Amino acid sequence: MDIKTLVLALALGNFSLCAALFFYQQQEVRSAPSAGLRSWRIARQLQAVAWGLLYLRGALPDFLTIPFAYAVLFSGFAFDASAWWELAGRRVWRRYLLPALGVSIGLFTGAWLLDMPAGDRIGIAALVAGFFALASAGALGRGWRRGTLLRRYLVLSTLSLTLVVVLRGVLAVLLPDGAEWLSPALVQAAGIVALYLLTFGNVFGYLLLSREQQESELARLEVADPLTDVPNRRGFYLALAPWIALARRPGQPTALILLKFDDFKRINEHYGHPVGDLVLKTLVEVCQKQLRDSDLMGRMGGAEFAIQLPRTGQEDACMVAERIRLAIAALPVKAGKAVINMTASLGVTTIRPDDAAVSLFKRADEALQQAKREGRNRVVAADSTPEV
Numbered sequence: 452m453d454i455k456t457l458v459l460a461l462a463l464g465n466f467s468l469c470a471a472l473f474f475y476q477q478q479e480v481r482s483a484p485s486a487g488l489r490s491w492r493i494a495r496q497l498q499a500v501a502w503g504l505l506y507l508r509g510a511l512p513d514f515l516t517i518p519f520a521y522a523v524l525f526s527g528f529a530f531d532a533s534a535w536w537e538l539a540g541r542r543v544w545r546r547y548l549l550p551a552l553g554v555s556i557g558l559f560t561g562a563w564l565l566d567m568p569a570g571d572r573i574g575i576a577a578l579v580a581g582f583f584a585l586a587s588a589g590a591l592g593r594g595w596r597r598g599t600l601l602r603r604y605l606v607l608s609t610l611s612l613t614l615v616v617v618l619r620g621v622l623a624v625l626l627p628d629g630a631e632w633l634s635p636a637l638v639q640a641a642g643i644v645a646l647y648l649l650t651f652g653n654v655f656g657y658l659l660l661s662r663e664q665q666e667s668e669l670a671r672l673e674v675a676d677p678l679t680d681v682p683n684r685r686g687f688y689l690a691l692a693p694w695i696a697l698a699r700r701p702g703q704p705t706a707l708i709l710l711k712f713d714d715f716k717r718i719n720e721h722y723g724h725p726v727g728d729l730v731l732k733t734l735v736e737v738c739q740k741q742l743r744d745s746d747l748m749g750r751m752g753g754a755e756f757a758i759q760l761p762r763t764g765q766e767d768a769c770m771v772a773e774r775i776r777l778a779i780a781a782l783p784v785k786a787g788k789a790v791i792n793m794t795a796s797l798g799v800t801t802i803r804p805d806d807a808a809v810s811l812f813k814r815a816d817e818a819l820q821q822a823k824r825e826g827r828n829r830v831v832a833a834d835s836t837p838e839v
């Protein structure tokens with residue numbers, strides 16, 4: 452395959468992706484688009500045009516196929532890097548890519564206007580491609596420690612291909628006529644192949660990684676509450692199950708606190724649902740500050756939450772519950788212009804050896820209901836001694 456064919460393949464590949472994306476977008480309003488998809492789409496369009504122009508070198512005026520084509524290509528690289536940063540949740544990095552793009556286009560166009568040797572222009576273009584590829588690798592590398600194999604592969608392949616592209620540029624400047632077996636044609640072929648692999652590694656990597664991110668977010672939402680980010684009922688039950696099983700063995704018990712904010716309906720009615728949401732989020736943070744790292748708070752639904760406290764007896768659990776109650780009552784929640792005073796009622800129990808989740812929650816709920824009946828804003832302990 453000669454270089455021209457590879458350039459054509461790059462143009463056609465990007466064009467066909469643009470077409471596929473056009474049809475995909477007809478559905479996008481129905482499903483949540485991945486972060487960065489817009490930038491990624493613009494990158495494909497720009498790169499398709501740029502490679503198309505580069506392919507037509509000789510058939511069109513030089514102005515179009517050299518400085519203009521490279522300016523469009525650099526913009527495509529910049530949008531690619533931007534898409535990766537957006538996918539990593541750091542949109543702010545786009546701000547730094549724009550000036551870098553301006554400098555890149557200025558340098559390349561300047562070299563063309565000054566009629567510098569083609570090798571120097573190639574050097575500039577390779578460095579620009581390398582810079583934006585490194586920026587993409589930086590965004591990808593942010594998730595390295597917790598990253599999947601796919602992410603790690605993409606980081607390493609991007610870095611090694613970037614190295615080849617940059618080397619190609621350096622050699623074009625330092626050894627324009629090649630040396631021994633390192634002919635200019637070989638260096639050029641290695642550079643364009645690396646760029647080809649970089650482009651399509653980027654294309655499929657982005658698609659696969661955004662799909663992977665969406666799937667892991669969906670899996671997280673199965674066990675987490677999207678508003679407060681604590682485990683939902685299902686997640687909490689899953690985390691509690693081993694402690695229920697352990698209660699059959701001798702040792703320190705695990706305590707359960709059931710907490711419900713008082714008169715929460717009033718907040719929604721007076722201030723509206725969005726303020727109610729904000730209050731819930733703030734109150735969960737207030738409660739979590741009173742807990743140990745080993746404790747776990749989960750949302751059972753509405754304004755009701757549960758807290759598991761491993762290796763904690765009833766007396767200590769009551770102390771924690773009282774601390775939480777006081778912290779909630781002491782802190783007025785600011786939501787916009789409103790300052791809202793909240794209280795909560797709490798029922799406390801410990802897991803008995805004969806408990807199942809149903810009996811455990813029933814007992815904690817009875818204690819909670821008693822706290823509500825007795826006037827709210829209080830802690831009630833259930834009787835945790837096993838029935839005989």
Ligand SMILES: Nc1nc2c(ncn2[C@@H]2O[C@H](COP(=O)(O)OP(=O)(O)OP(=O)(O)O)[C@@H](O)[C@H]2O)c(=O)[nH]1
Pocket residue numbers: 678711712713714715716717719723724725726727728731752753754823827
């Ligand atoms: N803002 C907001 N409100 C919610 C959410 N989930 C449930 N609620 C509201 O929470 C309120 C819970 O009300 P109830 O269970 O009747 O009890 P309460 O008003 O808190 O009163 P008591 O428990 O009797 O002290 C209802 O008005 C629900 O609409 C939510 O995610 N956000």
